[in-house]
Amino acid sequence: MSVAIVVGTRPEIIKVAPLVWELEKRNLDFFIVHSNQHYSPEMDAVFFEDLNLPAPKYNLHVGSGSHGNQTGNILIKIEPIFEKEMPKAVLVQGDTNTVLAAGMAASKLGILVGHVEAGLRSYDRTMPEETNRVIVDHLSDFLFAVTDKQHQILLSEGVEKEKIHTVGNTVIDTLYQMREYAELPLDLQLAKDEYVLLTAHRASNVDSEASLMSFMEAINSIASRFEMPVLFPIHPRTAKMVENSPHSFHKNIRVIPPQSYKAFSAILANARLVVTDSGGLQEEACALQVPCVTIRENTERPETIEVGANILAGIDPEKVIDACELMLNRARDWSCPFGDGTTARKIIDILQKNIPELHSKSKDKHAVTVVGLGYMGLPMALLLAEAGHDVSGFDISKKKIDMLVDGNLPFDEPGLPELFAKARNSIEFSTNLRKSDSYLISVPTPIKDRKCDLSYVERAFEAVLEVCDTGDLVVVESTIRPGTCRDVLQPLADKKNKQVLIAHCPERAIPGSTIHELKHNARLVGGLCADSTKAAVNLYSSFVEGEVVPCEATTAELAKVAENTFRDINIAFANQLDAITEDLGVSSLDVIKLANLHPRVSILQPGIGVGGHCIAIDPWFLIEQQEEGSLIEEARVVNDARPGVIAQRLAKVCNENGYKRVGILGVAYKPNVDDTRETPVLHIADELERLGLEVVCHDPLAVNFDRELVDFQAIEDFADLIFVAVEHDVFSDYRISKPLVNKLGKPLIQFSSYHSLPETLKKSLRA
Numbered sequence: 001m002s003v004a005i006v007v008g009t010r011p012e013i014i015k016v017a018p019l020v021w022e023l024e025k026r027n028l029d030f031f032i033v034h035s036n037q038h039y040s041p042e043m044d045a046v047f048f049e050d051l052n053l054p055a056p057k058y059n060l061h062v063g064s065g066s067h068g069n070q071t072g073n074i075l076i077k078i079e080p081i082f083e084k085e086m087p088k089a090v091l092v093q094g095d096t097n098t099v100l101a102a103g104m105a106a107s108k109l110g111i112l113v114g115h116v117e118a119g120l121r122s123y124d125r126t127m128p129e130e131t132n133r134v135i136v137d138h139l140s141d142f143l144f145a146v147t148d149k150q151h152q153i154l155l156s157e158g159v160e161k162e163k164i165h166t167v168g169n170t171v172i173d174t175l176y177q178m179r180e181y182a183e184l185p186l187d188l189q190l191a192k193d194e195y196v197l198l199t200a201h202r203a204s205n206v207d208s209e210a211s212l213m214s215f216m217e218a219i220n221s222i223a224s225r226f227e228m229p230v231l232f233p234i235h236p237r238t239a240k241m242v243e244n245s246p247h248s249f250h251k252n253i254r255v256i257p258p259q260s261y262k263a264f265s266a267i268l269a270n271a272r273l274v275v276t277d278s279g280g281l282q283e284e285a286c287a288l289q290v291p292c293v294t295i296r297e298n299t300e301r302p303e304t305i306e307v308g309a310n311i312l313a314g315i316d317p318e319k320v321i322d323a324c325e326l327m328l329n330r331a332r333d334w335s336c337p338f339g340d341g342t343t344a345r346k347i348i349d350i351l352q353k354n355i356p357e358l359h360s361k362s363k364d365k366h367a368v369t370v371v372g373l374g375y376m377g378l379p380m381a382l383l384l385a386e387a388g389h390d391v392s393g394f395d396i397s398k399k400k401i402d403m404l405v406d407g408n409l410p411f412d413e414p415g416l417p418e419l420f421a422k423a424r425n426s427i428e429f430s431t432n433l434r435k436s437d438s439y440l441i442s443v444p445t446p447i448k449d450r451k452c453d454l455s456y457v458e459r460a461f462e463a464v465l466e467v468c469d470t471g472d473l474v475v476v477e478s479t480i481r482p483g484t485c486r487d488v489l490q491p492l493a494d495k496k497n498k499q500v501l502i503a504h505c506p507e508r509a510i511p512g513s514t515i516h517e518l519k520h521n522a523r524l525v526g527g528l529c530a531d532s533t534k535a536a537v538n539l540y541s542s543f544v545e546g547e548v549v550p551c552e553a554t555t556a557e558l559a560k561v562a563e564n565t566f567r568d569i570n571i572a573f574a575n576q577l578d579a580i581t582e583d584l585g586v587s588s589l590d591v592i593k594l595a596n597l598h599p600r601v602s603i604l605q606p607g608i609g610v611g612g613h614c615i616a617i618d619p620w621f622l623i624e625q626q627e628e629g630s631l632i633e634e635a636r637v638v639n640d641a642r643p644g645v646i647a648q649r650l651a652k653v654c655n656e657n658g659y660k661r662v663g664i665l666g667v668a669y670k671p672n673v674d675d676t677r678e679t680p681v682l683h684i685a686d687e688l689e690r691l692g693l694e695v696v697c698h699d700p701l702a703v704n705f706d707r708e709l710v711d712f713q714a715i716e717d718f719a720d721l722i723f724v725a726v727e728h729d730v731f732s733d734y735r736i737s738k739p740l741v742n743k744l745g746k747p748l749i750q751f752s753s754y755h756s757l758p759e760t761l762k763k764s765l766r767a
Contacts (some may be wrong), residue, residue: 007435011094013616037074037097052515053502054546074105090106091114115143118133118143142351187732188267218315224252276294290727293327308333378410380442392429438472438475465498471501475503479613479618480504493754501532502528504556505524505525523540527552558622575609576638612678659739660720666727683728722741
């Protein structure tokens with residue numbers, strides 16, 4: 001029997017993370033249902049990735065709406081899931097509409113309900129969260145109270161003593177687990193104790209004109225009174241209300257987008273003061289010894305006030321200033337009443353003690369050799385080791401192996417250091433190919449004369465044949481042309497008289513999200529026979545949380561290259577549409593925005609070309625041995641020509657303004673990665689020089705670029721014009737004094753910094 005964990009918002013994701021980790025640690029069967037009450041990437045998906053959580057098995061996509069509409073939609077969509085899965089217990093956390101709907105649906109079906117953070121009370125029934133808390137507490141079978149205060153509240157409301165368990169708060173588990181990995185983002189250029197952190201999202205503060213005006217006056221008074229920047233990661237709800245109001249922020253308030261959990265934890269831990277209307281943040285600040293001022297009239301976390309970590313101020317500007325003064329001068333000597341970082345363990349202990357039917361997932365352990373420790377091979381090897389397999393990582397590069405043995409990583413990738421730290425003692429790295437029962441081949445397949453160069457795959461496969469036994473599994477992860485397993489690898493095995501199980505499982509991950517996507521995306525597993533498919537499915541099911549889809553080998557090969565070919569064709573359409581609109585003198589962005597209003601139209605944004613080791617290459621693999629494919633070939637021609645089109649536009653801007661020197665910001669093939677494989681920026685730079693312009697490039701992330709990279713100050717000193725080719729997040733705080741040109745080669749008026757650009761022009765840069 002399984003446990004269902006239901007989430008819907010960012011705080012819920014953060015607070016159930018330790019429960020997920022504990023269930024995984026004990027190998028207990030569970031699944032996640034996500035209502036998508038929060039549905040924007042910065043408020044949702046990034047937290048699954050940041051906290052290394054499995055993808056939800058079910059997404060309800062309810063989005064925003066009135067309380068009745070949202071709660072009703074969740075009830076309608078979640079009840080059939082519970083009827084199908086019939087979990088033994090449903091765990092919900094907090095006080096959202098998701099919690100209310102999931103608790104009601106489970107209770108009506110006779111499924112045990114566990115409420116994490118039970119017993120919280122603000123005694124303010126104007127808050128919809130208060131109604132949700134009370135109802136869910138009184139229909140739950142397990143009430144996990146944070147402190148004895150909530151325990152006593154529940155007893156006073158008539159809840160049976162046997163149902164109440166005082167365990168602490170799971171957010172403390174999350175904080176303690178993640179704080180060693182959290183570093184203050186360098187691009188914010190902030191130092192410890194030299195700024196105020198502000199958050200606000202509650203309807204009582206931002207949803208009406210009167211409350212929003214009071215809120216703005218209060219936070220602007222903070223910014224003008226104290227000689228510190230006020231950092232405001234703005235909630236989408238608050239951003240929308242401010243955008244539609246006449247109010248503006250004080251110059252000392254730095255508005256930034258919502259942050260990942262790691263980044264936000266670091267920002268919180270290093271703040272001098274927190275000003276918030278969030279209940280959860282009151283607890284987190286208390287645990288991290290950061291003084292807190294709560295801009296509300298009440299709180300369901302009175303313990304923070306009792307220990308001296310927090311004060312209620314409302315949103316009256318004078319009261320807020322007085323409260324800030326008091327907390328800034330208060331000694332940080334309080335103790336945290338919300339737990340010691342073991343709450344999740346206590347909760348799962350209680351469930352296992354009371355629900356004997358909870359059982360472990362069975363996982364067969366294998367000896368696995370991963371051949372090739374590049375961008376995909378190394379994360380795969382570590383994920384397999386983390387799942388408990390006996391893993392050997394093989395690479396022909398002695399330099400790379402020596403680095404790994406010494407505890408150093410050969411490239412950057414979010415989450416890789418943490419995974420490496422967790423799994424490195426369960427894996428060996430060697431330049432000698434070890435005998436195993438399963439082999440994964442993850443080696444390059446470069447393009448040569450518009451054809452797939454299989455030489456690396458063939459040599460790796462032949463090396464495996466030298467050490468493997470009959471019945472061993474050999475999986476090719478590398479992207480290959482359709483028919484490779486059947487027409488190339490099987491004949492090689494036959495020639496060596498080796499009866500091995502051959503399968504193809506194409507990686508479907510991107511740099512910057514590799515680890516999360518390798519583990520949580522659906523994976524295609526295609527074998528040359530039923531036994532090879534079954535063996536590969538068994539291996540991948542041991543660590544993949546997404547769906548593992550069995551199919552035939554050639555089908556899997558074809559599906560992978562078809563995915564990227566589809567994207568290439570759509571990009572080509574957007575780029576060609578941009579060329580047409582340029583000729584007609586209208587904005588391609590406006591045309592695309594209007595066309596996409598049609599419910600069945602979704603045109604992509606035009607860009608500078610196509611880079612990376614997938615989209616720019618896979619279409620050639622697809623049509624390599626086919627007579628059909630003229631559309632695919634034409635799309636490749638359009639996208640390959642795109643850097644030249646952009647260079648011509650840049651040259652035109654330079655000629656019209658007398659500019660001679662161009663500085664290029666960003667050379668990676670996509671934002672926020674260091675990968676420069678097949679980057680179109682190289683071709684743009686070369687073409688600009690051919691057109692008689694001088695060019696220098698800057699990218700703080702990129703490695704292995706075929707031109708010299710300079711620091712940003714050198715760009716500022718050199719350039720007449722700056723071309724933002726790739727929009728890395730780190731550029732957002734650059735102080736740019738030179739004229740800017742966006743990715744479409746369109747000029748922008750001069751601004752003192754990119755950070756100060758109006759949002760409309762920032763969107764233009766992202767086009």
